[in-house]
Amino acid sequence: MAGERYNPRTTEPKWQKIWADGQVFATRNDDTRPKYYVLEMFPYPSGRIHMGHVRNYTMGDVVARYKRAKGFSVLHPMGWDAFGLPAENAAIEKKVHPAKWTYENIDYMRGQLKAMGLSLDWAREVATCHPDYYRHQQKMFIDFFDAGLAYRRTSKVNWDPVDHTVLANEQVIDGRGWRSGALVEQKELVQWNLRITAFSDELLTALDGLDRWPDKVRLMQRNWIGKSQGLEVRFELASPGPAGETTVTVFTTRPDTLYGASFVALSPDHPLAKTLGETNPELAAFQDKCRRMGTSVAVLETAEKEGFDTGLRVKHPFVEGKTVPLWVANFVLMDYGTGAIFGCPAHDQRDLDFARKYGLEVTPVVLPTGADPATFAVDDVAYVGEGSLFNSDFLDGLGVDDAFETVATRLEGRTVDGAPQGVRKINFRLRDWLISRQRYWGCPIPMIHCDDCGTVPVPVEQLPVLLPDDASFDKPGNPLDHHPTWKHVACPKCGRPARRETDTMDTFVDSSWYFARFTDPWNREAPTTRTAVDRWLPVDQYIGGIEHAILHLLYSRFFTRAMKATGHVGLDEPFAGLFTQGMVVHETY
Ligand code: ANZ
Ligand code: ZN
DSSP states (O other), X not given: OXXXXXXHHHHHHHHHHHHHHHTTTOOOTTOOSOEEEEEEOOOOOOSSOOHHHHHXXXXXXXXXXXXXXXXXXXXXXXXXXXXXXXXXXXXXXXXXOHHHHHHXXXXXXXXXXXXXXXXXXXXXXXXXXXHHHHHHHHHHHHHHHHTTSEEEEEEEEEEETTTTEEEOGGGEETTEXXXXXXXXXXXXXXXXXXXXXXXXXXXXXXXXXXXXSOHHHHHHHHHHHOEEEEEEEEEEBSSOOTTOOOXXXXXXXOGGGGGGOOEEEEOTTSHHHHHHHHTOHHHHHHHHHHHHHXXXXXXXXXXXXXXXXXXXXXXXXXXXXXXXXXXXXXXXXXXXXXXXXXXXXXXXXXXXXXXXXHTOOOOOOEEOTTOOTXXXXXXXXXXXXXXXXXXXXXXXXXXXXXXXXXXXXXXXXXEETTEESEEEEEEESOOOEEOEEOOSSSOBOOEEEETTTEEEEOOGGGOOOOOOTTOOOSSSSOHHHHOSSTTEEEOTTTOSEEEEOOOEEOHHHHTTSHHHHTXXXXXXXXXXXXXXXXXXXXXXXXXXEGXXXXXXXXXXXXXXXXXXXXXXXXXXXXXXXXXXXXXXXXXXX
């Protein structure tokens, strides 16, 4: 009424009740009007809604209400990304069970969201920590395993000795665990992985079709996948290695710079470096030091370049009689390319820093346009731009790309020890997704280890593998591993005593398919109902924080492909339109 003050305390609850009673935001799967799926990234139930949530959900709500007013059948669901470490820490610090802590937070935050009057279909609410959700995740994990998309292998991991868990490279900051601050150790562990690299090329090329995604996010994903076209070059050792090795193979994207090569360097974990270290205590000490530093790209990029001269030399492929020294260097990663490089200091900053430190030769071979070959020199800044080749014999005068081709063709045509000296190669930076976590509050990996039968999936009719309620959190390490009985089971194949897998899944797995589950959260038999999921997906408008620009979105794109390969969905890309917002905005307009 005119003149009457708007009173949210009475008006909001009144209308919210009317909306709820009339189920006006409930969406039917048999509605035949055009569909519109709007989704904001679901929250972690940390305790209270914060302003970032309010902004995010308000934006989605505006879109949902607008599309509903335009006559669309709008799907706008909400749920909880409910597994994760904070619940376990609460258990340790406050002696409250992670489930109790989580469900209480969910209840509280649901109340807060409801008070906002968002146009959400609460009938579709899911919580990833609920067995009704994770049982389906376990089923898909087994499907992925059968399809070769989930596998177990030994890998070197960053181990946090205080939190007793594996850390992602991104969680190691200056060599320390991001939470505990403890010095991270390198440890060999058998871990579960998802084979995201099976889709490297596809995940890259499909970015071109995501024309309703911010360019910035697409670029970040492109860089993360990191496709490189290069050449593997086999350098001959001037004298045989300790185990009779005759060659060292490097990966290079700049074979054009071969005449500027002044050293070859191995990763500290390269097999040849390891063999050499066995009889050389000084080298072994250097390798230990490198391992302690950690293997994350960020660490390697900022750390001081250090190396160890092995005393061996390799022959230059083109210059008769010329050899260059073979080093072990801390900046060469073992899990990229071949774990060995040739260094061209004049045209690579890292190589230049290294060469200056150890007094190695610096020979420029790419001349910037207009520069004088007689005087052009590289001091402390490498020249990484275009130009024409010089100091390079048969390559002189060629552009960088032509020189690449010429070198590649020539080395492909030559043989060393019966194999081509050069092989064209495409490499990706993207690595398979290590999902094993040694934690309690996560989705149990539904596998059983038998001494006789190996790794055996839990039979589907025995799913879900439930978390035991009576876990104890009073000592470090994985409560599932400590539990007196949980892990002892009979092998599903031979019936003999076997062990349950005690690792749980990275919580990023939970959030990699929730958007599909929302399309039919009532299906008890399967993760998805194909008629529903194929009708509702892709999400037409996804809204989330920029901090998820790489991992969450990439994992979801991979997971959707893996679900397609195992028959759970019929499409590749989960999110047609993406809007990212910074939780904190720095710019002023
Ligand atoms: C010689 C060279 C000369 C290089 C030059 C660069 C510039 P992207 O683009 O990321 O694929 N490299 C190869 N394997 C490596 C490893 N395991 N660890 C660290 N560095 C490695 O980078 C490819 C370049 O990174 C390769 O090309 C190699 O150095 C180096 F003027 O070869 B280059
Ligand atoms: Zn068995």
